[in-house]
Structures are given as C-alpha cells and as structure tokens.
Amino acid sequence: MIKHVMFVAGTHGNETSGIQLIRNWQRSGCPYKYSTFELSSMLANEEAISRNVRFVDEDLNRQFSLAKLADPQISLESQLAIDINAKIGPKGESKFDLVVDIHNTTSQMGGTLILPSSDAFYISMGRFVKQVLPEANILVEDEVAYEAHPYLCTLGRHGVMIEVGGQPQGLLREDVYQLTTLLAGAIVAFCDAYNEDTLTNLEPCQAFRFIRNISFPLDDNGQRLAMIHHQLQDNDFVPLLPGQPIFKCFDGSEITWEGEAEVYPHFINEAAYSKQHVAFATAESFLL
Ligand SMILES: [Zn+2]
Numbered sequence: 001m002i003k004h005v006m007f008v009a010g011t012h013g014n015e016t017s018g019i020q021l022i023r024n025w026q027r028s029g030c031p032y033k034y035s036t037f038e039l040s041s042m043l044a045n046e047e048a049i050s051r052n053v054r055f056v057d058e059d060l061n062r063q064f065s066l067a068k069l070a071d072p073q074i075s076l077e078s079q080l081a082i083d084i085n086a087k088i089g090p091k092g093e094s095k096f097d098l099v100v101d102i103h104n105t106t107s108q109m110g111g112t113l114i115l116p117s118s119d120a121f122y123i124s125m126g127r128f129v130k131q132v133l134p135e136a137n138i139l140v141e142d143e144v145a146y147e148a149h150p151y152l153c154t155l156g157r158h159g160v161m162i163e164v165g166g167q168p169q170g171l172l173r174e175d176v177y178q179l180t181t182l183l184a185g186a187i188v189a190f191c192d193a194y195n196e197d198t199l200t201n202l203e204p205c206q207a208f209r210f211i212r213n214i215s216f217p218l219d220d221n222g223q224r225l226a227m228i229h230h231q232l233q234d235n236d237f238v239p240l241l242p243g244q245p246i247f248k249c250f251d252g253s254e255i256t257w258e259g260e261a262e263v264y265p266h267f268i269n270e271a272a273y274s275k276q277h278v279a280f281a282t283a284e285s286f287l288l
Pocket residue numbers: 011012015103104
C-alpha cells in the first residue's frame with residue numbers, strides 16, 4: 001500500500017515550475033482526485049528559492065547518500081539535508097511510501113519521469129505514466145542501487161523525479177508548468193490505481209536507461225574547445241548515430257559521435273551542468 005506521499009519542489013531554488021505548483025497546491029489543494037492515501041507537500045530549500053539560485057553553497061540534490069548524511073559538512077545544504085532527512089526520512093526507514101521531487105531543466109527534455117530503480121514498483125509506474133501521458137519520456141537511472149543515489153527523492157521508501165524542459169533557470173513558462181502538472185497528476189492517479197490493485201493490464205513501454213555523461217572537449221588549461229553542434233542542440237531523446245556531429249569546434253571543425261551504435265542524448269547543454277563541463281548524457285532505449 002502507498003499510504004503517505006510527499007511532493008517536493010525547490011530542491012533547486014531556481015526551478016520555478018515545481019515551486020509554483022507546490023505553492024498552488026498549498027493554497028488551493030491538489031487539483032487531482034485521490035482517495036486511498038495522504039498527500040503532503042513541501043519546498044526543500046527556502047533560502048535558495050528566495051535568492052532565485054540553484055543552491056547557496058552546494059547542490060542539495062547530491063546530499064542524500066548515506067555517507068553524506070552520516071558526515072554533514074558546514075554548508076547550508078549539508079545541514080538542510082540533515083533536517084529534511086529527519087522530516088521525510090530517515091533514509092531507509094521513511095514513513096513516506098513515495099517521495100516525488102519536481103525539477104525542471106534548460107534542456108528540451110519535454111516531460112520526463114526519472115526512475116532511480118527498475119524494480120517492479122517503478123516498472124508499473126513507468127508503464128502507467130506512459131499509458132496516460134504518451135508524450136512522457138521514462139528515464140531509468142539504475143546504474144547504482146536505489147539507496148546509493150544521493151538524490152532527495154531516495155529518502156522515501158520509493159522515490160522518483162519529475163524533470164521538465166526546456167525552461168531557463170529562474171523563470172516560469174506556461175508550457176513547462178502545464179506539463180509538470182500533467183506528470184504530477186499521472187503519479188497521483190498511479191498511487192490510487194496501485195492501492196486499488198487495478199494495474200494488471202499495463203503494456204510494456206519504451207523507456208531510456210542512462211549510460212554516461214559526455215564532457216566538452218577542453219584544452220590543457222581547462223578552456224572549452226567546442227560548443228554543442230546545432231544539429232544536436234534541442235534534440236533530446238532523438239537517436240544519435242555514429243558519424244553524426246556533436247560538437248562544433250571554435251577552429252571550424254566538427255567532432256562526431258563515435259560511441260555506441262545508437263544512443264539517446266538528453267540533458268543537452270543543461271545550464272546547471274555547464275560548470276562541470278558536462279555537455280550531455282547518453283541513454284539506451286529499451287522496453288520497460
Ligand atoms: Zn533540479
């Protein structure tokens with residue numbers, strides 16, 4: 001049974017669509033009907049929200065590994081993680097059966113549901129969301145065990161992330177807000193269906209599985225040698241084949257994809273990953 005569900009936003013303080021959604025739900029109630037569980041909501045990083053920045057000292061959504069929770073640092077986010085773990089965790093023993101953490105991205109990823117595991121619960125949720133919202137992308141990040149992820153959502157017995165884009169940091173777009181709302185509504189509907197045991201006829205669906213991050217080419221001084229090629233820009237979840245251009249170098253040349261036979265790039269040119277020189281991530285397509 002899913003008895004307690006927590007919707008979170010503002011884990012990143014400049015991702016406004018989830019923040020606005022939670023504020024609206026707190027003001028007017030969740031617009032989706034549900035009857036079999038209790039729904040709570042919270043904003044995670046109020047200080048970052050008021051400053052309209054991703055974080056104050058460090059990324060809050062990387063603070064929830066067991067190792068980090070056991071060894072808090074003096075940063076605002078490290079301390080905040082301890083408070084949030086006490087409120088909606090503790091990790092591994094949470095009373096929340098599901099934590100849904102809402103994000104947005106500057107990449108053109110549309111409405112994406114990120115599943116940090118691929119056990120039976122997540123397979124059902126992915127299939128259900130894809131069935132009621134066919135335009136949704138289902139992205140599985142099961143390269144490590146569920147508990148090993150440092151994400152806030154993994155404080156719950158189950159946890160998932162909503163990731164919608166493209167939306168610039170710090171502002172709100174109506175299309176992104178509406179897509180975020182639809183994904184949240186699909187998850188609310190899933191929880192009732194799960195509890196009512198009506199999920200028996202779910203068809204397998206197309207999903208993506210994270211492979212790795214691809215970095216920008218740098219010179220010996222750590223300076224960029226290239227930018228995302230215009231043929232790759234905004235083509236999140238469009239197949240990328242060997243020989244297709246991925247970078248346009250400042251000397252006029254091009255760098256082509258020479259990796260796996262067919263990958264699905266995503267988080268292309270994501271602003272928050274630029275500092276670490278991450279150009280995009282790759283995934284493979286599979287049947288979930
Ligand atoms: Zn985020």
